[in-house]
Amino acid sequence: MKDQLESLIGQMVERGILFDEAVTEFEKKFIKRVLDRSKGNQSRAARVLGIHRNTLSRKIGLYKLENRHRHHG
Secondary structure (H helix, E strand, O other): HHHHHHHHHHHHHHHHHHHHHHHHHHHHHHHHHHHHOOOOHHHHHHHOOOOHHHHHHHHHHHOOOOOOOOOOO
């Protein structure tokens, strides 16, 4: 896993991808994957990610990650 990450970072650096861009992309995909695995349950996803539910909620809005899962109220 660490080696795969190393090589991915190497490729990104060579392509001139900006740090912020890389971090955003990683965060977005990481959160989306955890959300999918928790079937859109934000409380569970936040627990798995180790972040506060409000933080997760804000990031979901920011990255427009709310797709087929709509659990409000």
